[in-house]
Amino acid sequence: MLSKKQARAFFLGGTVVTFLIFIGLTIFSFTKAQDQSNDGNITEAVVRGKVLWEENNCMGCHTIMGEGAYYAPELTKVIDRRGEGYIRAVLTSPVDWAPNGRKMVAYGFTQEEADDLIAFFDWIDDIDLNGFDTVVSPLSKDDN
Amino acid sequence: MKYKSQKVAYWFFALSMLLFGLQIIYGFIMGFAHAGFDGLHSVIPFNTARAVHTNLLVVWLLSGFMGAAYYIIPEEAQRELVSVKLAYVQLISLAVVGVVAIVGYHFNYWEGRKFLEIPRPLDYLVVVNVLLFLGIILTTLFKGKRRTTTALVLSMGLLFAALLYLPGMLPFDSQVKDSFFRWWVVHLWVEGVWELIMGGILSFLLIKLTGVDREVIEKWLYVIVGLTFLSGVLGTGHHYYYIGVNKIWLIVGGIFSALEPLAFLAMALFAVNMYRKGEKKHPNKLALYWTLGAAIVSFIGAGLLGFAHTLPQTNLYTHGTLVTAMHGHLAFWGAYAMIVLAIISYSLPNMTGRKLYESTRGRMAFWMSNIGMIGMTVAFGVAGVVQVYLERKMKMEFMEVQKEVEIHFIVLIICATLFMTGIILYFIDFYKHGRPNDEALEPDSNL
Numbered sequence: 319m320l321s322k323k324q325a326r327a328f329f330l331g332g333t334v335v336t337f338l339i340f341i342g343l344t345i346f347s348f349t350k351a352q353d354q355s356n357d358g359n360i361t362e363a364v365v366r367g368k369v370l371w372e373e374n375n376c377m378g379c380h381t382i383m384g385e386g387a388y389y390a391p392e393l394t395k396v397i398d399r400r401g402e403g404y405i406r407a408v409l410t411s412p413v414d415w416a417p418n419g420r421k422m423v424a425y426g427f428t429q430e431e432a433d434d435l436i437a438f439f440d441w442i443d444d445i446d447l448n449g450f451d452t453v454v455s456p457l458s459k460d461d462n
Numbered sequence: 463m464k465y466k467s468q469k470v471a472y473w474f475f476a477l478s479m480l481l482f483g484l485q486i487i488y489g490f491i492m493g494f495a496h497a498g499f500d501g502l503h504s505v506i507p508f509n510t511a512r513a514v515h516t517n518l519l520v521v522w523l524l525s526g527f528m529g530a531a532y533y534i535i536p537e538e539a540q541r542e543l544v545s546v547k548l549a550y551v552q553l554i555s556l557a558v559v560g561v562v563a564i565v566g567y568h569f570n571y572w573e574g575r576k577f578l579e580i581p582r583p584l585d586y587l588v589v590v591n592v593l594l595f596l597g598i599i600l601t602t603l604f605k606g607k608r609r610t611t612t613a614l615v616l617s618m619g620l621l622f623a624a625l626l627y628l629p630g631m632l633p634f635d636s637q638v639k640d641s642f643f644r645w646w647v648v649h650l651w652v653e654g655v656w657e658l659i660m661g662g663i664l665s666f667l668l669i670k671l672t673g674v675d676r677e678v679i680e681k682w683l684y685v686i687v688g689l690t691f692l693s694g695v696l697g698t699g700h701h702y703y704y705i706g707v708n709k710i711w712l713i714v715g716g717i718f719s720a721l722e723p724l725a726f727l728a729m730a731l732f733a734v735n736m737y738r739k740g741e742k743k744h745p746n747k748l749a750l751y752w753t754l755g756a757a758i759v760s761f762i763g764a765g766l767l768g769f770a771h772t773l774p775q776t777n778l779y780t781h782g783t784l785v786t787a788m789h790g791h792l793a794f795w796g797a798y799a800m801i802v803l804a805i806i807s808y809s810l811p812n813m814t815g816r817k818l819y820e821s822t823r824g825r826m827a828f829w830m831s832n833i834g835m836i837g838m839t840v841a842f843g844v845a846g847v848v849q850v851y852l853e854r855k856m857k858m859e860f861m862e863v864q865k866e867v868e869i870h871f872i873v874l875i876i877c878a879t880l881f882m883t884g885i886i887l888y889f890i891d892f893y894k895h896g897r898p899n900d901e902a903l904e905p906d907s908n909l
Contacts, residue, residue, distance in 0.1 A: 320681065320685070321681070322611075322677060322680065322681040322684065325681045325682070325684035325685050325688070326611075326684050328684065328685065328688040329684045329685070329687055329688035329691070332688045332689075332691055332692040333688070333691040333692075333695070336691060336692055336695040336696050337691075337695055339696060340695050340696055340698065343696075343699075343710060343711070343714060344642075346708070346710070347642075347702075347707045347708045347710070347711070348639070348707075352708045354706060354707065354708060355636055355638035355639065355706040355707065356638075356706070357636055357638075357639075360635050360636060364635075365635045368635065368637055368640075371574065371637075372573055372574035372575060373570070373572075373574060374509075374570065374574060375509045375510075375513060375570075375572050375573075375574035375579065376509070376574065377509075377574055377575065377576050378508065378509025378510070378512045378513050378574065378579075379507075379508050379509045379512070381782040382637070383637070383638075383641065383704060383705045383706060383782075384704050384705070384781035384782030385576060385641055385705065385782065386576055386782070387508070387509070387512050387576075388782070388783060388784050388786070388787060388849075389492075389495065389496065389508045389509075389512070390508075390860075391860040391861070392782055392860070414503070417861065418861035418862070418864070418865065419498065419861075419865075420495075420498075420500070420861060420864065421500060421503050421507075423503075423507050423509075438637075442637060445638060445706040446706065447704050447705070447706055448703060448704055448709055448712065449704070449778060450703075450704035450778060450781060453778055453779060453854050454782075454854070
């Protein structure tokens with residue numbers, strides 16, 4: 319029968335080994351050869367777009383790469399689906415955007431801010447998402 | 463209650479209950495908005511309600527864990543807390559940081575990163591607060607007459623929870639890296655170190671409630687937390703399937719997260735077996751309800767419902783849908799909310815001297831809240847599966863699908879009302895116990 323000492327060794331040993339593997343896999347994932355996060359194409363506009371994304375807690379309603387809340391549409395491949403003009407109209411609208419009755423806060427972004435957010439969405443669209451993009455975007459599925 | 467300083471736990475529990483009540487109110491705001499009634503949109507838009515709802519959950523659970531530690535550690539270490547004054551300072555600062563953050567969310571003062579919305583300046587205050595808490599707990603433990611496994615596991619959980627908060631503060635320009643390291647905090651808290659805290663509290667409660675030998679309980683505690691880390695650390699990979707990182711996570715995350723239910727199954731079997739084995743029948747039946755309930759419901763909510771959408775081939779379709787909300791609600795309720803309610807139910811009569819061990823109100827609180835939460839889980843689940851099918855398979859527009867699932871949110875609201883009624887009954891029980899006092903001191907146990 320297992321002793322308390324053996325149980326402790328199982329806990330400590332298992333924890334240390336899995337943590338080491340986890341850190342190793344993290345490093346591996348972000349090595350240049352394995353990186354699929356579109357890191358090289360991050361521009362200043364993308365960074366400004368990400369800041370706007372966070373400052374306004376867009377993730378509190380929308381999802382992007384499947385992450386966020388489930389109250390408003392997934393925004394991965396949104397430019398493909400809706401076109402840049404539509405997205406710009408939503409972002410700069412001075413009144414709540416509510417095409418199907420569900421309201422989005424009227425952020426009234428400037429054209430420059432809309433440019434930055436669109437650059438951010440564009441950058442997201444070029445990330446290799448292991449196939450998730452084909453599920454959330456019919457257009458993308460046709461393209462592939 | 464064996465030591466006077468344990469009384470400080472009461473006020474952490476009181477703060478916890480206050481925030482829990484608020485969390486439910488914001489949950490209703492979101493439920494109504496999903497059902498098509500968003501009358502509060504101009505004052506409390508959905509993203510505000512969501513940030514408040516999830517952050518209140520984190521803060522009330524942390525306050526509950528801290529209260530649990532302030533109650534358990536003196537008894538385990540067999541000495542008073544090193545400083546009660548500092549513990550009160552820590553309580554007040556926790557409440558201030560929590561309230562400032564929650565109010566700030568109503569004025570666009572946040573970081574907009576799921577679960578970690580607290581703005582950066584407040585992050586530093588959180589770090590100071592947690593350091594103060596750990597200082598008090600670890601010094602008490604270090605100066606204590608004995609160092610038990612229960613106390614060590616609980617303290618380790620709290621220490622690692624503090625350390626793991628730090629990766630969430632790293633700044634990244636890339637959304638992918640931001641997300642990747644955000645899960646180091648969120649996943650490794652919820653499916654890692656918080657389970658140590660849960661295990662520590664569960665072990666303490668089982669020792670007290672069943673009378674089974676400490677050595678037996680603590681041996682199994684090691685096995686359970688061992689299984690937790692063995693599966694949970696690499697199980698983080700299930701958050702990395704589709705966020706722009708290497709495919710290796712599909713394999714690693716798939717295998718190890720499929721093993722995650724084992725830890726919860728072990729915990730449920732452990733709790734039920736210890737109860738059966740125990741010869742001592744503690745009169746505090748309500749505490750026993752919540753303790754066994756936490757072990758069993760966490761297996762269903764965190765273990766089984768987590769497994770239901772954790773494999774990459776399923777998660778490809780369920781990722782970013784209401785299916786996640788289904789799993790999230792029952793998992794947090796079973797694993798963490800119920801264990802906090804269990805330690806409160808156990809410790810409250812001991813701190814106040816009012817031995818309200820058995821009452822219809824207490825039993826109703828348990829059953830109504832649990833049945834209500836299971837109903838909510840089913841409503842989320844049905845809405846989620848419908849969403850997956852219509853949106854991801856049939857390629858219907860997001861809002862068309864949302865209209866289709868509105869009815870399930872009406873069901874959700876009805877079940878949430880039952881849940882809230884149970885929780886109100888629990889609050890009444892809490893209030894009826896009165897305040898902690900030194901007359902409740904019983905310094906004669908050898909457990």
